[in-house]
Amino acid sequence: MLKWKELYDECLNCNKCELKNSRNNMVFGEGNPRSRLMFIGEAPGADEDRLGRPFVGRAGMLLTKGLTALDLIRERDYYICNICKCRPENNRTPNEVEAEACLPYLRNQVALIKPKIIICLGSTAMKYILGSDWRITRDRGKWIERKGCYIMPTFHPAALFRDESKKILFWQDLKSVKRKFDELRNDL
Numbered sequence: 001m002l003k004w005k006e007l008y009d010e011c012l013n014c015n016k017c018e019l020k021n022s023r024n025n026m027v028f029g030e031g032n033p034r035s036r037l038m039f040i041g042e043a044p045g046a047d048e049d050r051l052g053r054p055f056v057g058r059a060g061m062l063l064t065k066g067l068t069a070l071d072l073i074r075e076r077d078y079y080i081c082n083i084c085k086c087r088p089e090n091n092r093t094p095n096e097v098e099a100e101a102c103l104p105y106l107r108n109q110v111a112l113i114k115p116k117i118i119i120c121l122g123s124t125a126m127k128y129i130l131g132s133d134w135r136i137t138r139d140r141g142k143w144i145e146r147k148g149c150y151i152m153p154t155f156h157p158a159a160l161f162r163d164e165s166k167k168i169l170f171w172q173d174l175k176s177v178k179r180k181f182d183e184l185r186n187d188l
């Protein structure tokens, strides 16, 4: 397992998959690595690729706004990153080869952070973290305990722009995250 700085440098210089050709910036992750709450999305979008920061575009701002309303602050309370560290062209879903190439970096991040709570944002994160038997519309909002870590899938915030009806369910899920965070606060 690499330490934080070594891991960052390895990602920065990585050319293990084709996404190296479409990225402007590698997007490693952001937030408090000492918090035990982690959000994991799919891959950087255009704004994230331009700025080298995760979840800073329209969807990211919506997520941040919801979490801030619940007094969950990125710099203090959680760490956020993606399955893939580089942007696929036209925001397509990363393919399995790309995701599998990048997953060791995420596993290394998880091993360093040791989260007690992981939130999978969208079906791609859910698939690579929980497995392919799970369905986002059926299973979102459920807590799954694995080795003492509570994992919950929910919608990717970008999906809320395509289907407004998901906003209420997403908000319910964020409130559930806050309750779990408060419940486990002494362990976090």
Ligand code: SF4
Pocket: 011, 014, 015, 016, 017, 018, 019, 020, 026, 084, 085, 086, 098, 101, 102
């Ligand atoms: S997506 Fe991941 S594996 Fe692919 S080039 Fe970027 S850092 Fe490397």
